[in-house]
Amino acid sequence: MARAGRRPGQTESRQRILVAARGLFGRKGYDGATIRAIAADAGVNPALVHHFFGTKEQVFIAALNIPVNPASLVPRIVDGPREEVGQRIVRLILEVWRNPETRQAFLALLRSVTSHDAAVRMLRQFVERAMLERLADALDVPRLRLSTAAAQVIGLALVRFVIGVDPLATADEEDIVELVAPVIQYYIDGGWPVS
Amino acid sequence: MARAGRRPGQTESRQRILVAARGLFGRKGYDGATIRAIAADAGVNPALVHHFFGTKEQVFIAALNIPVNPASLVPRIVDGPREEVGQRIVRLILEVWRNPETRQAFLALLRSVTSHDAAVRMLRQFVERAMLERLADALDVPRLRLSTAAAQVIGLALVRFVIGVDPLATADEEDIVELVAPVIQYYIDGGWPVS
Numbered sequence: 001m002a003r004a005g006r007r008p009g010q011t012e013s014r015q016r017i018l019v020a021a022r023g024l025f026g027r028k029g030y031d032g033a034t035i036r037a038i039a040a041d042a043g044v045n046p047a048l049v050h051h052f053f054g055t056k057e058q059v060f061i062a063a064l065n066i067p068v069n070p071a072s073l074v075p076r077i078v079d080g081p082r083e084e085v086g087q088r089i090v091r092l093i094l095e096v097w098r099n100p101e102t103r104q105a106f107l108a109l110l111r112s113v114t115s116h117d118a119a120v121r122m123l124r125q126f127v128e129r130a131m132l133e134r135l136a137d138a139l140d141v142p143r144l145r146l147s148t149a150a151a152q153v154i155g156l157a158l159v160r161f162v163i164g165v166d167p168l169a170t171a172d173e174e175d176i177v178e179l180v181a182p183v184i185q186y187y188i189d190g191g192w193p194v195s
Numbered sequence: 196m197a198r199a200g201r202r203p204g205q206t207e208s209r210q211r212i213l214v215a216a217r218g219l220f221g222r223k224g225y226d227g228a229t230i231r232a233i234a235a236d237a238g239v240n241p242a243l244v245h246h247f248f249g250t251k252e253q254v255f256i257a258a259l260n261i262p263v264n265p266a267s268l269v270p271r272i273v274d275g276p277r278e279e280v281g282q283r284i285v286r287l288i289l290e291v292w293r294n295p296e297t298r299q300a301f302l303a304l305l306r307s308v309t310s311h312d313a314a315v316r317m318l319r320q321f322v323e324r325a326m327l328e329r330l331a332d333a334l335d336v337p338r339l340r341l342s343t344a345a346a347q348v349i350g351l352a353l354v355r356f357v358i359g360v361d362p363l364a365t366a367d368e369e370d371i372v373e374l375v376a377p378v379i380q381y382y383i384d385g386g387w388p389v390s
Contacts, residue, residue: 107309113358114306124358132360147354147363148374155350159342163308163319165327168342179343183378 014052016042021063026118030060030125057130064123067105068096070130078138085139086185090177093153097161107162141188149187156180209247211237216258221313225255225320252325259318262300263291265325273333280334281380285372288348292356302357336383344382351375 020041024033035056039046053059061069073096077088097103112119127150136146156176160168168176215236219228230251234241248254256264268291272283292298307314322345331341351371355363363371 111306111309114302114309120358124360127358127360144362144366144370144374147360148351148371150360151350151354151363152347152378153350154353155346155348156343158349158353159346163315163322165319165322165342165345167339168346171339175339176343179339179382183347183381186378187374 013042013044013048017044017049017052017059018063021059025060025063025122026116029118030122030129035059057126060122060126064109064126065105066109066126067099067102070134074131074134074138077135083185085188086181086183087177089149089153089184090156090181091173093157094160094173094176097157103161106157110158110162139188142190145187145190149184152180152183152187208237208239208243212239212244212247212254213258216254220255220258220317221311224313225317225324228317230254252321255317255321259304260300261304261321262294262297265329269326269329269333272330278380280383281376281378282372284344284348284379285351285376286368288352289368289371292352298356301352305353305357334383337385340382340385344379347375347378347382 017038021033021038024038024041027033028037033056035049036046038059039049042049049059053062057071058069060066073092076092077085080088097106109119109123113123132143132146132150135141136143139146156168159165160171160176163169212233216228216233219233219236222228223232228251230244231241233254234244237244244254248257252266253264255261268287271287272280275283292301304314304318308318327338327341327345330336331338334341351363354360355366355371358364
């Protein structure tokens with residue numbers, strides 16, 4: 001919607017887009033919100049949203065302060081020997097959560113998810129589109145197995161870094177990789193390692 | 196501390212004990228708080244705390260509105276064939292979380308854990324004492340393996356019941372048991388099933 005008065009500066013436009021995006025993702029979910037609608041709510045041209053952020057996914061990441069970009073994580077999981085996918089996933093989650101700033105941002109997300117239904121819905125759709133669908137396609141793994149593997153690494157992060165239950169909270173990363181990687185590999189491969 | 200004036204009624208005393216307990220567990224943690232100190236803060240006799248609640252564990256459960264009593268869950272996991280422990284644990288977590296009231300109470304706990312360091316500390320100590328130590332002793336399983344198994348079922352509950360990621364959110368309980376029970380059994384037994 002066009003507004004009267006002077007044209008807003010870049011910083012102001014960017015801020016207005018982020019505020020509009022948070023509102024719209026909350027009301028419509030990730031799937032229901034469009035760049036066009038976000039632009040309209042912010043009173044700017046859709047081209048400006050693309051110019052600042054690129055895709056809807058990137059608008060979401062900026063608006064919700066998502067600490068990592070899933071698009072950049074997927075290749076780190078997919079690239080490399082198939083029989084080491086489990087290892088790469090466990091190493092990646094430990095590395096991402098080890099960073100205190102990332103951890104704080106994830107905690108803020110977890111708080112909003114346990115407090116607001118709207119936050120749950122938009123985050124769920126985002127996780128499905130940006131992470132699970134891409135991985136399921138790239139690895140050719142049934143979704144149920146992939147989401148259960150996700151449950152394992154999310155629970156691992158929660159117990160190690162948030163609740164801090166010992167000895168998982170203080171264990172060596174290598175010991176955790178050794179213990180958990182075969183489980184993720186089992187979910188991905190659909191069977192136990194032959195040994 | 197004795198107070199002047201009329202003696203409080205039962206309901207009032209009970210309430211004062213719960214308020215004092217929440218404060219004390221928050222400040223001192225689960226391990227640091229004692230029934231004696233809780234009674235002093237509530238201005239009642241320690242015997243009255245025992246009379247109303249029994250053990251410190253039960254005071255904690257009542258004060259924090261913990262939706263299940265770990266002491267009653269442990270035998271349901273331990274009793275029965277050893278090779279079906281994994282199955283029993285997965286069935287139990289699905290059953291407990293299936294109940295909407297229990298789920299709401301767990302969500303409230305998760306919210307407080309992601310918001311307050313004091314909540315994290317007291318809940319962590321409680322989980323360790325009331326659940327993990329008992330299970331580790333009863334099943335003779337190393338703690339690291341047990342806490343990683345706990346991470347799997349906590350993550351499962353979070354992804355299925357809170358975030359609601361499909362297809363895990365809508366999958367049949369039996370399919371989930373079939374998929375996840377071998378993983379829990381692997382953590383408990385320390386090796387893959389021979390098949």
